[in-house]
Amino acid sequence: MISEWFVIDLLIPRPDAKAHHIIQSIGSSSLDKGQKFVNSYMSSSGQKPKIYGSYEEVYKDSEVDVVYIGTPHAFHKRNCLDAIARGKNVLCEKAFTLTTKEAQEVLSAAKEKGVFVMEAMWTRFFPLMKKLQSLLHEEKVIGDVTRVFCDFGLDIDITKLPKESRLKDPALGAGSLLDIGIYSLTWGITCLEGKVGEQAQDPEVVSTQTLVEGGVDVASAMLLNYKHTGRQGILTSTTAPGFTGDPFFARIEGTKGFVKVEGETPSMPESFTVTRNGAESKKYGFDKPGRGFCYEADAVALDLQAGRKENETMPWSETIRVMKILDGVRKRGGARFPVDDW
Numbered sequence: 001m002i003s004e005w006f007v008i009d010l011l012i013p014r015p016d017a018k019a020h021h022i023i024q025s026i027g028s029s030s031l032d033k034g035q036k037f038v039n040s041y042m043s044s045s046g047q048k049p050k051i052y053g054s055y056e057e058v059y060k061d062s063e064v065d066v067v068y069i070g071t072p073h074a075f076h077k078r079n080c081l082d083a084i085a086r087g088k089n090v091l092c093e094k095a096f097t098l099t100t101k102e103a104q105e106v107l108s109a110a111k112e113k114g115v116f117v118m119e120a121m122w123t124r125f126f127p128l129m130k131k132l133q134s135l136l137h138e139e140k141v142i143g144d145v146t147r148v149f150c151d152f153g154l155d156i157d158i159t160k161l162p163k164e165s166r167l168k169d170p171a172l173g174a175g176s177l178l179d180i181g182i183y184s185l186t187w188g189i190t191c192l193e194g195k196v197g198e199q200a201q202d203p204e205v206v207s208t209q210t211l212v213e214g215g216v217d218v219a220s221a222m223l224l225n226y227k228h229t230g231r232q233g234i235l236t237s238t239t240a241p242g243f244t245g246d247p248f249f250a251r252i253e254g255t256k257g258f259v260k261v262e263g264e265t266p267s268m269p270e271s272f273t274v275t276r277n278g279a280e281s282k283k284y285g286f287d288k289p290g291r292g293f294c295y296e297a298d299a300v301a302l303d304l305q306a307g308r309k310e311n312e313t314m315p316w317s318e319t320i321r322v323m324k325i326l327d328g329v330r331k332r333g334g335a336r337f338p339v340d341d342w
C-alpha cells in the first residue's frame with residue numbers, strides 16, 4: 001500500500017520541484033509482483049525501472065542512490081541493514097523498527113558505513129507542519145503552548161483481519177500504536193516542543209492500552225507530561241470498529257488561544273485554524289501534490305546532494321526518542337512483540 005502511494009506521488013509532475021525523482025529499480029518478492037506494481041502505478045509515467053525479484057538486487061544496483069523501504073515494521077531492521085551493508089542510503093517507513101534496540105543497531109551500522117538514513121515520518125515535512133511550528137514556537141500566536149490533544153482513529157476491526165495481516169501478527173509489529181499512534185505522538189512532540197533536539201527535558205509518559213488476543217493493542221492512550229514547563233500531551237489511537245472519525249483531529253491550547261488542525265487523517269493534515277483570545281479565527285489551508293510524500297522525498301534528495309547523513313527535521317536522535325516512548329507504552333500496556341526482551 002505505502003509503496004504504491006509513495007511512487008504515485010513521486011511521479012506527479014511538479015514544475016517548481018526542488019528535486020526530480022527517478023524510480024531506478026523496484027525490488028519485490030517476485031518478478032511477477034514487481035512487474036504488476038510497475039504496470040499498475042508507473043505505466044503512464046515514462047519511467048522504466050528495472051524490476052527485480054528480490055530486494056538484494058536493488059541494494060546491488062550501482063545506479064541506485066537511495067533505497068526506500070516500504071515493508072511491514074518487522075522487516076525494517078533486516079532491510080535497512082542489508083541495504084546499508086551494500087553502501088546504500090536509506091529512507092525507511094515508520095515505525096522505524098520494532099524496538100529501540102533494533103533502531104540503534106541500524107543507526108550504528110549506518111554510522112559505520114557512512115550512509116544517510118532517515119525514518120519516513122512524512123507528516124513532519126508538510127509545509128503545514130512547518131508553518132504551524134513557526135506560528136506556535138517562534139511567533140507564539142497562542143502564547144505559551146500548554147496542552148495538545150491528538151487522536152488518530154481508523155475503522156479497522158483488527159480481530160477480524162487474517163492472521164497474516166501486519167496489523168494482527170505481533171511478529172510483524174501489529175497493533176494501533178506503531179501504525180497510527182506514532183502520528184498522535186508526533187503531533188504531541190512537534191507542537192509541545194520547539195525545534196527538534198532543543199527540548200530541555202524529555203516528558204514523563206504514562207499510558208494504557210486495550211489489548212485483544214495475541215497481546216495486540218487495538219487502542220493506545222498516552223499522556224506526556226513536561227514537568228519543567230507543565231505542558232501536557234493527550235495522545236490516542238484506536239482501530240475500534242465503527243470509528244467514524246472527525247476531520248478535526250488535533251487541538252493545541254495556549255495561554256492566549258488555541259489551534260484546531262484538520263485533515264483526512266492526522267498523517268495527512270490539510271488546514272488549521274488559529275483562534276486568539278478575543279479575535280476572529282484565521283484559517284490556514286494548504287494544497288499539496290497528491291498525498292504529500294514529495295516533501296520528505298525532496299528533503300532526502302537535498303540532503304544527499306549536500307552530503308548530509310541525517311536530516312534535520314527527522315534526525316536519528318528523534319527516531320530513537322520516539323522508539324523509546326513506543327517501547328515504554330508497549331511495556332506498560334503489555335503489547336509484546338516476540339523480539340522484545342521483557
Ligand SMILES: NC(=O)C1=CN([C@@H]2O[C@H](COP(=O)(O)OP(=O)(O)OC[C@H]3O[C@@H](n4cnc5c(N)ncnc54)[C@H](OP(=O)(O)O)[C@@H]3O)[C@@H](O)[C@H]2O)C=CC1
Pocket residue numbers: 001002003027028029030033034070071072073075093094095120122166178179267
Ligand atoms: N506513511 C504512510 O502514510 C504509511 C506508512 N505505512 C508504513 O509502511 C509500511 C508498510 O505498510 P503497508 O504498505 O501497509 O504494508 P503491506 O502489508 O502492504 O506490505 C508491503 C510489502 O511488504 C512486503 N511484505 C508484506 N508482508 C510480508 C511478509 N510477511 N514477509 C515478507 N515481505 C512482506 C510485500 O512486498 P513484496 O512481496 O512485493 O516484496 C508487501 O507488498 C509499514 O511500516 C507502515 O507503517 C503504511 C501505510 C501508510
Ligand SMILES: O=C1OC[C@@H](O)[C@H](O)[C@H]1O
Pocket residue numbers: 154179180265267
Ligand atoms: O502510516 C499510516 O498512515 C495512514 C494509515 O492509513 C496507515 O494504516 C498507516 O500505516
